Amino acid sequence: MNKHAAPDIKAARIKGGVATGQRHDSAHKHVTGTAIYIDDMPEPEGLLHGCLGLSTVAHGRITRLDLSEVRKAPGVVDVLTAKDIPGENDISPTGRHDEPVLADGLCEFHGQPIFCVIATTREAARRATRLARVDYEELPFIVDVAGVNPKKGKLVTPPLTLSRGDAKAAIRNAPKRLKGRMALGGQDHFYLEGQIALAVPGEDHDVTVYSSTQHPSEVQHMVAHALGVPNHAVTVEIRRMGGGFGGKETQGNQFAALAAIAAKKHGRAVKIRPDRDDDMIATGKRHDFVIDYEVGFDEDGSIHGVDFMFAARCGFSSDLSGPVTDRALFHCDNTYFWPAVHAKSAPLYTNTVSNTAFRGFGGPQGMVGAERVIEEVAFATGKDPLEIRKLNFYGVDDRNVTPYHQTVEDNIIGRIVAELEESADYARRRRTIAAFNANSRFVKRGIALTPVKFGISFTATHFNQAGALVHVYTDGSVHLNHGGTEMGQGLYLKVAQVVAEEFQIDLDQVKITATTTGKVPNTSATAASSGSDLNGMAAQNAARQIKDRLTDFAAQTYQVPRDQVVFLPNRVRVGNQEIAFADIVKQAYMARIQLSAAGFYKTPKIHWNRDKGAGRPFYYFAYGAACSEVSIDTLTGEYVVERADILHDAGRSLNRAIDLGQVEGGYIQGMGWLTTEELWWDDKGRLRTHAPSTYKIPLASDRPKIFNVRLADWPEAAEPTVHRSKAVGEPPFPLAISVLHALSDAVASVAGHTICPRLDAPATPERVLMAVERLKAEAARG
Template sequence: MNKQTEVFMKPAPQDSNTDNSSAWAEVGQSHPHESAILHVLGEATYTDDIPEAQGTLHAALGMSQKAHARIRSINFDAVRSARGVVAVFTAADIPGTNDCGPIIHDDPILADGLVEYVGQPIFAVIADTHDNARRAVRKVVVDYDELPAILTPQAAHAAKSYVLPPMRLARGDAQRAFETAPHRASGQLYVGGQEQFYLEGQISYAIPKEQNGMLVLCSTQHPTEMQHVVAHALGVHSHNIVVECRRMGGGFGGKESQSALWAAVAAIAAARLKRPVKLRADRDDDMMVTGKRHCFYYDYEVGYDDAGRIVAAKVDMVSRAGFSADLSAPVATRAVCHFDNTYYLSDVEIKASCGKTNTQSNTAFRGFGGPQGAIAIEYIVDEIARNLGRDALDIRKLNFYGRNDEEGRNVTQYGQKIVDNVIHELVAELESTSEYRQRRAAVEAFNAGSPVLKKGLALTPVKFGIAFNVTHFNQAGALVHVYTDGSVLVNHGGTEMGQGINTKVAQVVAHELGIPLELVRVSATDTSKVANTSATAASTGADLNGKAAQDAAHTIRQRLAEFFAKLHGGDAKAVVFAAGAVYLGEHSMAFGDLAQKAYLSRVQLWSDGFYATPGLHWDPKTMTGRPFSYFAYGASVSEVVVDTFTGEWRLLRADALYDAGQSLNPALDIGQVEGAFIQGMGWLTTEELWWNKDGKLMTHAPSTYKIPGISDCPQDFRVKLFKNRNVEDSIHRSKAVGEPPLLLPFSVFFAIRDAVASVGGKRFNPPLNAPATSEAILKSVEAVRAMSRAA
């Protein structure tokens, strides 16, 4: 017996029929992130850290300086004569298709005669160094013929300028319900966009291979999409292209489709020059070129009864899509499907339009339209409560979807029946543990004696659907290899962007095989290993890839169980894998020893796995179906203090309770909730995107774009996971934790609005758009004061 065998051999369980979930577990444990030590030591390898091959060149993009114009002429003489320049490429040099649009083919890799936003790439300079390439692009002389530009979603809506036809979803008879409603309210709301601001910018490194092959090392959430885009751009088959991603320094949706342009340009240059080419964006260039979270403008109307129950609702949403479609259609669809949030809407009409503007083509961002849809109904509920002089929490609870056994109030506006509703229990728990009622009284007392500083308090709920709206994306594959020393290598189609997917998948495999987590390693995502993968997005990463890896590991376990049972003349169903060993009655063996024996007996020790989420369907024409596998729930309470003289504010305390189901890794999940809360708070309070009158994004650097800092985090920050078990057969009955928690900081925004309302004795609804910057807060305070004087 070797040393490793001695370490991992454990006494056999008393019950040989005990399964892994009760005898021994690696899932449900708070293991650290698999790359945590590497992150701390600075040894984690990102795309720019990969040693450069001999002869590597560097690319930089030449970008449009006009929002909308035709190019009369371009003079590259000074560019070509600049130090270190090897080549200049334009759209004419693309051998295949000049397009990187993920759905509609309206997004050129390099602009060809027409530019549609300030920052649109027109050409690429290839030089011996990164700095020389960047210096050279600035020497170009471009003669433009300017055209009229549309810059805002409101202007796009007025001009009926859309990237695709508007959407409409209706249930019941909203117009008739309005006519009989005891009370009605209407208004407008604007919610700004958000820059992903990943720590690692966009980067691709293309290395030519034999027979028109290309290896693209790319910081991307969607290697398969990058494979397709590069293949089309080069005019070759997909099998010629291999895309690999070990890890990203953040993605947040900004590297789902938007990494395509960078991958394509690097690959085109590498193919033309037969040399490796790296394209790394500086922060300014990254922010100028890439799309962000869609900003939304809303016109809304609501009808409600004396108690505050919503009887009718209408909303007309228009987003700033940018110059091309990108992912605007599914973002708008998800916004429509999340307008209800946690509330039953019997008679409702929802319209959504994707405004075509001469700005960056907006794209995926954590939440993917869900936050933009849900915040509108929360704004409406907040308004109802103030109109009736009630606590907003009471109005929220009154309008909740019914409990699971309450027929009639448990079907969404798109026709999906809710069978997993825990919002009543979850909110009740948070209301109690956060001492909401006592703190509400304390806030009112404070405000009564404080003429300048005003406190605000809000509790807001979350219901978020999990799955891709496009059904065929809900699939995943994985490969699991067991080596003869008992160690395991896993490859799956998900990408690691810091969220911990590799850790969770490794835990799933370790649990399935009954071995310690340290014996499992997850390799880089690679299109030559697992093909036709979906993007790591829509909070489905661990759900899909965990199930696929479990499937592969289970196949291997079954083979080993049958082999072990054959050795000892027992029943394979009675074999137990636990704590690094295998047991059958009185017989036991270290997992590594069994793997060695199985290999010598020619038992296959590797397997592929596959998973497709069952029961999903969606009709985009009627906007009805069952688009989500299940719902994740949550709620948060925020308490703020606002300086009504300056508009400055501070988050004093935040309590968050999130439904992660039966968590795969509580430590990672709590970290995800904390990070999402602060990121969402930034979207709603500090992160303001501003374009000047010429269409240039002026907030394109850390000096002008304010993400939350340490000082913005509350000193008292309480995050807990709600005890629950997914009713759907998700991976170990867990629930997704990527996107839903970003909606939790709605409570921050509405706590700020609550504080501002106290300036007028809470008699008026403060007009407050997001982000609620200090300037916006001060403007809202002045509006409330004006309403008070007028009254």
């Protein structure tokens, strides 16, 4: 026991607590290749491999399925079809029972899994799938929603309507009115690590599944349903993913279920890892939308009313299309107050793979619709779009209620935009760009500053809960487990920092362990930007339970008031003496004090009535703004992002280094969605952009030449979030909308900014060139 005068509490600091810029816990492993992903795990003796056999028609009934040659192929052990599923042939995440593990007689998109080959090697399984003979009665199919009447098309899930005021009357009575349509493309997740599952059979009904998933509990439930066993028989574990972005929230269910079925059937471990082509063809993507809008406004550009229809290509089943299209509507206001608004979703059935969660979860699509309306009003009034944006920002009193009737109480967008406008030197640069364009015949420049307001919480209220498990061992080291998953975003590190801060111990004393359903049950997906909020609070709750027990023990043992027990860096002050943290823990153990706790957290205040279209679906909002400058070649449509300036609100950041990386990465990924990442289906319903050779994600060379990114250093969450931080996974993604509008601004310069370019996304060089030629032609006609 060390006895000495108590030092100033602020004189020492733990290594790696919250609000410090710690490197990602696995960064050194990522760059050296020592990070263990599922495909790096030692393979169990007798491991089998699976490969999916995919449909070759967009819509059709199977009239013959001859797998005899497949079964006779070298190395083949088994071929699974729908009839081999012992439990329920369904992996629908919303319980609508519309998504089979394997197609049973009816194929509804090109690339739908029909059978699964199980073989001794991955190559043998892949080769054998090509030997199947499948005949179809082909049926009519729908791939694109552009020509579908959203009021009459087949829906995969009930639509949502948000309404406040009389939008039709407000538009009708406004001094000015306009309407338009925008096509907004989807996006492939293009994670570095593809989908993968490894199932290891146990005794009785037990099976352990290593799945690259953002939602271990859902995989557990789906595997149990497919096997026809209780949830407790299935354990799902994941240490890390090589990227997820929403693509591993539901899409891993199929691979895990099939691996588990084969593993239990044959009593051998089974791994399924599709190649990139099959992965892209058979798994869902970001929803593409056709957005119809009508707006009424006045000569100043003040908007009186808006009416939106968001028609989405959802695919053949519901998957998460309901909540995704709901969230698009939740964000059709972005940072703007619509005095009267009517917005409706149309989650349309198509004969394509079912689209799914993707970073932003529909929110960015809603924001793009809002920003198109702002741009249209700016061109109609002859004003700078930024002026129209600021004029229509949310305010106070009667200008702070959203279309879903939630009051915006934490609005800081005015200050965010004002600071960025000044730091990015927006006004001067706009004048400089105008002068440049006047003297440049072929290369034109454009600039745009766009804001972001992103709602934080799952809109399905019951998902806003989390659990954690914390053990303190007798040497003072700490074991941490929670329901969040690590996909490169630094969640494990942030939650470990929270626990280290609570106990006031160095970060290297906290062991981060793999997420497993066997330790923390019934968890929510790591999605909706809620990973740190939910799991950080749950872990803090567990740590505080143990800390309270230690405090009570110390106060009682040393006969001091409870408030004289203070946790200092790696030690505890008890009255006028200090004891090493490990020593007080050992003493507590000897006194039979429990040193383990299960923590829990549920987000307060939120509620949502979907039937009424009203409630408080979001706990708080995260804000940001981006100013992007581009140059385009009007002869080819090619372009360069010259500069980007970003100011983003992360509250009191838990880890500024991690959060800055999330902002930078979100912007670049969003830029890819809106510029180069084009999904294209041919006239037979086949996805032709299913490999890096045809699908273009941004390269390092595509980043802005000048890239200035800052976190606002003054805000904090208005609500008592974990250390007053804010979510920073999804909110930065729509900052890239500024790139689309900068391109639009550059295109508009060829007609003197008199015509709204109505640039659809992705704004590929071809689309930019076509827009340039269209505006030139319209300007020439007068």
